[in-house]
Structure formats: structure tokens, C-alpha cells
Amino acid sequence: MIPDVTQQGPPPSQETIPAPTVPVVYFHGVSKSYGRIHALSNITLGLSGGVTGILGMNGAGKSTLFKLLMGKLRPSSGEVKLFGTNPWKNPSPYAKVGFVPEHEKMHDWMTALDFVSTFARLHGMTRKEAETEALRVLDFVGLADVANKEIGRFSKGMRQRTKIAHALVNDPELIILDEPLQGCDPLARTTIMNVIRELGKMGRTVLVSSHILNEIERITEQIVILHHGKLVALGNLHAIRERLDQIPHTIRLVGEDARALAKDILQHPAVFGLSFPNDTELLIQTYHFGQLHAELPGLIVNNGHKVSLIDNPDDDLESLLNYLAGGSA
Amino acid sequence: MSRRDGLPSLWSGMDRKAMAVAEFTVRQQRKRLSTWVVLLVGIAAMGVLTMFYIDAMTMDYEAIDNDMDSYDWDLDGYPNGQERLYGTDIFDKNSHPGLIDSSIVPDDPSLWINEDDFDWEALEAGSVGFDDNGDCDDESRTDSQKDQNGNGIPCDIMLVQNTYSKRYMVFADGNVDEDPDDEAYALEAIHRAFVLAIGKLGIVFLIGIFVPLFMATGLIRQEMTSGTMHFMLAKPIARGEVFLYRMFGFLAIAWTYLTVLIALLAIITGLAGPSDGFFRFSDLGVWMSVWLASLLAVMVYGMLFCMLGVMWKHGMVIAIPFAAWELGMILTTLGAPDASILRFSVVGWAMNIVDAGAALAWSDTPLLIQMGVWGGGNGPLEGAEALQFFASTPGLNLSALGTVVVSVLVMIFQAAACWLLGSALFKSKEIE
């Protein structure tokens, strides 16, 4: 080999950027118990990218899951991996994480800008950098005008947004929000939900926990359901619902003549039950939701019925959760 | 902020993180009322002690005529001492120096008070003392009267060191150094006793224990109980670092406070104490050692109490018996400074530093104590017992400088040990 003597300057960069094959969040057989109370039992899941809702009642283990992920708790068994490393006694992955804890208590004597920039400096930023970033994130969450007000004077929604801002200041890849909508007024709720959706669109991994099911539905379709510490469902909300063939789906039709409508629909093999709450309303029970839903409009139109509303009253999280919880909710 | 693949180093920007946490801690502590209460109570307590000191420095000390030779027992107008000088009879009214030579005027009695002061140079076995007023070295006295301690030297004081207690015993020939200057001695002795007392007990012990107890115990624990620790721990910063930087913030306040307090006290005592000029510069050595000892003590106690707070929710409860132990230890240093049990305390090492500094700055303190305790043979002078109580020799049997170096190293080691233990405990704590 003859060397190229005309070569000048440093060699081209040999950096290999590995493909991200490691899931951002990884749990494998993780259990956490306090004496006889099992906060989590045998959780196995991996998450990467997009907004994921962690659902469960109070005490289902959502906060425990987050604290295990953030190295605040240690699993009784199994392994937890955050960006491929074990977070227990190892704070190195936190540079890429923004964590919004559940607790209400904040340092009330600090201004919002102070709070966000002080904790930004813990990422290794200089004072100037921290302040710039702080203003940027406070603007992102809509608190730019009150940045110099003391947190003690803030409303609940503003405090939540401040917490979210402080978690975003280091431009993290993973953002964990533990019950972010708790106790917020409707305006704050909407703002925060918009923020979360924005973050999801930007390609970050966002974990949101809640037991307020309506809001989670509005943010994301990807959910994880925990109940009494066990993982009962994981995936797309609608897909989960469809998978549950054991229980009948209900389709609600509101139209002019319910009984006439019923006669025609009853012919369909997928229908196994009907009920009439009133003259104009018809509730159809079916095991084959997808199939029936696809064929229903044709049925209605071909038979010349007038229908003003087709609804799926139990294709929502509440009934899903109720069912999964075995009615013990 | 650039996005980096791979995890960034934990060590990057340590100084920025340190500044951030320390600054945050200082601001947080400043906001709390209890911080100000504790600091102000400390100043008030030291102020009360200083007021007593100033009162003692400015009051008049009665000049006591220890050998009673200013009296005129035969009422002939001539003080006993003067009569003795001329060899007249102090009990006979008709015998006085005026009869020998009529130009001899009766002395003012005050000339015969505090006229035979100490003439001791150093505290070592041997002969010291000089008869200033000539009532020992008098022709009318026999040789055996002049040499009552039997060491062959007339009119001296023999110091003998007891091999067991290491104390010096005084064997004085009569009428040597028997009428010392009470005021000069008292001022010097009380001044030194005060500096040592306030330095050792007031600052190193009282302030050194109570300020960390109130301010440092909750540095980590309070954040854990209120839930605000989550904010700090969800960052790429090691828990041991959080512990350390919180302590930095606490020390910023505590060390500033101590420095200001000690500077004030040094200035006040330097001006008010007995001196040849207007300021006692010789005391500065002692104050420097008090400063060093108190800074280190506050650091060690701070680390220790913070660690106790991390270890157990009721960590403050453990601090109480520990403080009682330290109190016992400090009383031991006053009485028996070389007891080996002092090695197991924090305050024992801090006291070594102060005592070493005092030994360097005032090399003649043992001499002063001995003189005062003997007091001319008529009982201890005022201030002697106070000085004896508060002064002690450094307990390590090294040179003064060596004592300071060893003690400083030990205390730094103690602080580091508490830090490491505290970090380890903190790292394995599960935080709800």
C-alpha cells in the first residue's frame, strides 16, 4: 500500500454511532415488595419512543415503577435498565432523563426561574447556560411571564408546569411524569396535555402515569395497565379492547325507530343481544366488535334506517379497567 | 444543549454542580428562621461572657499587702517595712528610723504594698526569686533563717518537680517574693483564663456543637422527608456529591460566622486585656488556634450529624447522648489533658489544637499558674485558680507544632470518614 502523501488535515471521523437497539426503559421480571405487601410483581416490559400512559388505580404500583426506574428504589428481584444501565446507585443515565415527581412540595421560596436554573446547573451547565435554558423551557410550558414570581404564590397548575419545565431543561430523551394532572384546573390540564403531546411528536419517550382515564385517552393510545402490582395489559388501547373477546362490546345506536332497526340488525350473526333503553336508542351486544362495526353502516343504509349516532360506550379506559380489575374497583 | 449519544461522564462539570448545590444550600438556610435564631443566640451568649470579662478587666483590684509591712503596728508613723529596713523595733513606739537620722521621712504606706513581686524566670527545677524589699536578706537574720529551704542559697525559692504528678513544689525561704502585685497578676491571669475559656468551651464546644446540631442534621434528612430530594437526585450527580456539596453550603455559613465572631472577640480582648501597648498582639496566636480548631470542629460535627440524619429518621436523638459524651470529654481535657480516652472524641483533638496554640503564644502559662497558686505563701492570688482550671498542656506529648499538625490531620480524617460513611448510607437508602 502506498500512502497518500497529498492527504492533509486530520483523518476523517471514525466515530461509529451505534444504532439504538437498547430500549430506553427495560424491566425484566421485576418485583418489589415491602414485607408482605407486593408493590410490583414480575413486571416485564420494554418501552422506547412516543407517549406511553401508565394506568392503574391508586396503589397499583405506578409510582413504584417510576421510582425503580429512577434508582430511588431497589427491586427485590429482576433487573431494571435505564438506557441500558442499571440505575440503582448509578446516576449517570439521569443526564438524559427528566423526572417530574408526584410530590407537591417544592421550594416555595424560590422563583420559578431560580428553581429551574439551579437544578439545570446540576447537569453541569454554567450559570448563563442554565438561565437561558430555563427561560426557554419556561416559555415552552407557558410560564415565561411569571418566571420571576415565587413558587409559593403559584396555583397548582403553575406548580405542575414549573416541575415539568425543570425536567425539560436538559433536553432529555426520556421524560417521566408521575400524575402530572393531579389537582390541576381544566386550563392547566389542557396546557400540560398539549405539552406532553408535543414532546411525543418530537420523538422523545414520554411516560405519563395517571388514574384519570379520560385525559390519558386524549394524550395517547399506547398504554400499560397495572393492577395490584401486576402488569395486566400493554399496547394499543383499542387493540387491547379488541383482544378481549370474552366480554361483549356494546354499540350504541341512536336513531328514529329503534325497534325496526333492531329487527334488521338482529339478523347479523355477530349480534347476540339487544336492549332498548328508550324508543330511539338501541344497545347492541356483540363478541365480534371489529367485524360488526365494519358491516354496520352498510346494514343501516341498505335497510333505509335513519341513525344519528353510533357510539362505543365501553371502548374507553374506564370500562376496560373495570373489567380488568374484575369489578373489584 | 447538544444531544450526545452514549452516556456523559458523571465527572463533567463537578465544580459547577458543587457551586449550584452549595449556593442553593446557603440561600435555603438563610431563609429559615431557625438559622438566624441559632446564630444570634450564639452571639448573645458570647456577648454575655464578654461583658463579664470587660467588667473584670476594668474593675479595681484591691492591692493586698500580703506581708503586712505597710502597717504601722507601733503607731510611730513609720511603716513596719521601713522600720525593719533600718533595724528599729516595730513594736516599740519609741524606736523608729527618725531617731537614727532625723532626715529619714516616714514612707508612704503604699510603697510597702506589692513591693516584693515575683522574680521567677522559668518554670523549672532550681532556684528562683529575689528579695526586692530586703526583709530576708537582713543583717539581723541568721544564715539558717535566710536559707530556710536548705539549698545553700540564702533568700531564694527552690522549685522541685514531683516525679509523679509532674507539678512543681515551692520551697521558699521566708520573706522572698512574698508581696506580689495582685492587680497585675489578676488581670493577666483572668485575661488568659477568659481567652482560653471562651475559646475552648464557648466557641469550640458550645457553638461548635450546637450550630451543626441545629443546621446540619436536617441537611439531607429534611429534604428526604419533605420529598424535595427527588429533584436533586434525578440529576446526573452522585449522592455522595450531594452530601458533600450540601455540607459546603453549610460550612460557608458556619465558617463565616465563626470567623466574624472570633475576629470580634480577638479585637475586644486584645484592646481590653493588659498590655504594654494598646493591643495584645501576643494573643493572636491563641486566637488563630481557636479559629482553626473551631472551623475543624464545626466541619467534623456537621459531617457527623448529617450522617446521623441520613442514617435514621430520628438521627437527632442519637446526637444527644453524643453531645453528652463530648461534654464529658471536654471536662476531661480540662482536668486530665493527656488521658487516652480523649482520642475517641472530636473535641479532644480540637482542644489539643487550642492548647498547643496557647502554649506557643504564652509559653509562661504554667509558670504564671504556679506563681499564682503559691501566691507568696499566703494562698492563691485572684485569677490563679481560674487560669489553672481552663489552661492545660496539650495532651500528645509532642511539640506544639507537631500537636497541631497531628490534630488537624486526625480531624480531617474524622470528617472524611463521616462523609464516606454518610455517602454509603445515603446511596443505599430507598427514597419514597
Added chain:
Amino acid sequence: MSENEQMAPEAPVTGQGRMDVAWGANTGDETVENMAQASTASSGQIFEQTYTPWRGTLNPRWMRNWAILRHHLLGIFRKGHRPWTMPTRIFILIAFLASLSDAGMTLLSGLVGSSEFHSLFGVSRDNLYGHVLGFFPRNVLYYPIVAALLVGSVISEDRQHGTSALYFSRPVSRFDYVGMKFLSVAIIQALVVLLSYILYFLAEVIAHGHGWAWMVDVFPMFLAGFIAGMILIFTYTSIGLSLSSVSTGRFFPGIGLLAIVFGTKTLASIVKNLFEREILYLISPYDCVAHVGQALIGTQTTYDQYSWTYSLVALVVMNALALYVLATRVASMEVTRE
């Protein structure tokens, strides 16, 4: 608004009544309005609420107070009452057993029959004084620390967790609230100090078979010591409770009490050793009580430079100050979590 009704125990209790009781200086047994109606605006009714008063029988005040006292006292021994922390309970037990040391020694001297032993530990003026007011070890290791552990959280915990609202939304006046807490802390300390004192006396009677004549003879000394003990307990409790009402922390009041007791004593003894002046003992609660105790019981006084009446005045001032702070703080305590 409404008609006056005599507020006897049978009279109804209403929201207004509770507010009055909570904020006012009365005790809930006096006259109170019994109906509250919201005003109706002219453009239509906003809402109209009629409170139907409770027509049951309200128990007398002493019963309500007894409930509070019982809650605090039994919490030391049993679950289901005020949850004193485990370290507190354990330490109270240890302090009680340790305070019985002289009773134990007296019994032992009775068994052994040695008269030197008896004169050392048996009931005498000095030993009765020493049981209550001796500095080491009782007033260093046991009594002040028991006091500190008790007062640490007694009011501050209520302020921190907002459970004071539970008291003030009921017909319990603030004076009663504070009074019962004070009494409960004092009684628990009295169990450690005074119960062991009584047991000591009894041990002497039993061990040496003294008769009524002896008991009547010794009784004035015994009573003097008992009173001195009560003064000690009262002082520690009032200082401790005033600290507890000022702070929201769980430990600050206890440590503050110890700082006051030991810090002032240390300062005063520094001044005594340096300057031979005992006047600073007047700021030390322990020394003031000790001086008064010495005068009461008639033992050798260790404070020669001034008369015991000065100490008594200082004590009164200290207690008055502490109780004033306590009263002000509790009166202005908001019925929410502070």
C-alpha cells in the same frame, strides 16, 4: 340573625358555635347562635342552607378535656392513642427505671442491714433533694431528656400535619387544647420524677420498717421535695411547649429545650469559674429551680452569692415568658396546615 338560646349541655351545637368556640375565649358552654342562613339575593336565590342543629346532649367540658388528656397519656402505654414515637417510650421507661436506683439501694441496704449504706442512700434531706434536683446523673441524663422527647412533637406535629384542625373544629377551646397537652406532658414527666420519688419513700418505709411517727416527721421534707419536683416539671414543660408552639419541626423544640437548659448552665459555670460571679445562674432554669429547691427542702445551699428569692423571681419570669409565647402562638394558630 337568630334567637339566643341558653347554651346548656342540651343545647344544639352549630357551625357558628364551633367557630366561636375555636376562635373565641369562651369554652363552648356559653350562649351561641344556633342557626345560620345564607342570604338570598334579590335577583334570585343563590342558595339557601338551613343547618339543622344537633339536638343531642353535649357532654360537659371536663369530659371533653379528659378525652384529650387520656388520648395523650395512654399513648405512652397503648396503641390506638396518641402515637408517641418508639424512642420516646423506650427512653421514658429507661429513665423511670434509672430514677428508681436510690429506691433500689435503700431496699438493698435494708436487706444487707449496713448502716453506712443506709446513711448513703436512705431517705434524708440531702437524698430527697438529690432525687429530684441532683445534677448528675438525673438532671443531666434523665429528666431533661424525657422532657425534650415529650415536648418535641407535641404541638409542632399538629401544626405540621394540620391535625390541630381536628381539635378546633370541635367544641374545644384553645386554652383547653393547650392546657390538656401541658397537663399530659407534665403528668408523664411526673411519672418519671415524682412516682419514683414516692416509691423511694415507700422503699425506705418498707425496708426499714419505719412507723407513722417517722413518716409524719419526714413528711414536711418529703412534701418540700415533691413541690420542688413539680416546679422543675412545670418549668421544663412551659419552656418546652413554648418552643414546640413556635417551631414546625419535630426535633427542634426538644433540642432547643436541651440547648437552653444545658447551654445556660454551661455559660453560668464558665462565668463562675472565671470570675467567681454566680449572678449568671439566674438565666439557667435548672439552677434557679435547684436554688429554690434547696431553700424549700432546707439542704446546704450551693449558691452563696445571692438569696433564693432572686432565683424564685427569675423562675417566675421565665415561666411567664414561656407561657406568654405559648398562649400567643396557640391563639393565632391557623386551623389549617401551616
